[in-house]
Amino acid sequence: MNLHTKYIVLFLALAAVVTACNQKSEQELKNTTRVIKGLYSYGPEIKSFTDCEEGREYWVADSAKTLELAYSNFNFEKPYEPVYIEVECHLIKSDSLIVSADFDSTMVVTKLLKITKEIPDGPCN
Template sequence: MMHSSSVKYVFLGCAVLLMAMASCGGDGHNDKPKVYKGLYSFGPEIKSFSECGREKEFWVTDSSSQLELEYSQLNFEKPYEPVYVEVEGVKVPSDKDGLGAEYDSTLVVRKLIKITREIPQDICH
């Protein structure tokens, strides 16, 4: 039979474990990829994405290695020209240091679905 002090420690341990588990997913970021549609700009110092219908801007990391390549093949005369993209990725907190530090979140692109110079006015304005 367990003593009452042992029961308290078991209960306390369970409570701490449950709190720790609950806090793991509480920041709004998860690892399940999602399709994002919006405007992407690329240049020497900026890799940014603005989701259609939202005002927030995100830093972009291209783990697909396709987004930056396809953007550069559009042969713009100057950098930072926005293009419409549809990408699959996840949002994560931005690093505290480096070029993307001024952004709250980073969009990690895992797959490029679509990239075009034509910005659809009905979707993204």
């Protein structure tokens, strides 16, 4: 084989490995994405979520860029007023160098499904 052909074969092999790795990462992400329901509070220093069913508290990262905006549209007089939300998200370990270190996990919101001031009866109350 000439040098040109070797580079093409090497490039194709590398591309196949990268593609296989990316497919696995996307599949793992899909497996960990879930719908979660609970109370969300937002303010200048804290973005927190409490899972109604488990009672666990999470730091919130809004990758969808819609949760904080929807919360702000309620025009609360004071920060940190809880609202009920339903979101698609996945959980990651919290960064130990920022405020989120006070929380075991960070909830990364990928899609806002519902947000309301009305907190339903049940474990959230």
